[in-house]
Amino acid sequence: MRTTMALTLALLLGGCATPAERAAQQQREVDEMIVVYGPACERLGFPNGSDQWRGCILNLDTKNAIARYRTSPTTTTCFGHRGFFNCSSF
Template sequence: MKPAIVLALGTTLLAGCATPAQQAARFEQNFAYRVQTYGASCEKIGFKRDTDPWRHCVMTASPYQQSSHH
């Protein structure tokens, strides 16, 4: 019985793994969403679009950090 449990557990764990291509695609989708959502805000606070600091701003921006002092 133990080998069957180990096999079932191993199969379940492997099914949850994504290939590097799938992980890259997921990252690209997430980044595109974040650019659409936070890109303009990062530019408004002074980051030049398509620079490393701007990308960092886009990736670390949070809706909880959005200022309401307009």
């Protein structure tokens, strides 16, 4: 029993990320967005490194994310009885 609890605790703690690890992950995501969308924003006329350029990168990433999630399949599940239903979509 103790071995199972110790293994479970080790797995749970192993999945946790420190604030520094989360910050590093965010920085990697921002760097990837700059590589992907930076040249397009420069071609649109925004000076590299300006606030408008950064806004353009964020807008293009948001637009791409919305398009990606809009086309993903969804599943709706409902359960209940006598007129009281709870539905959730994924």
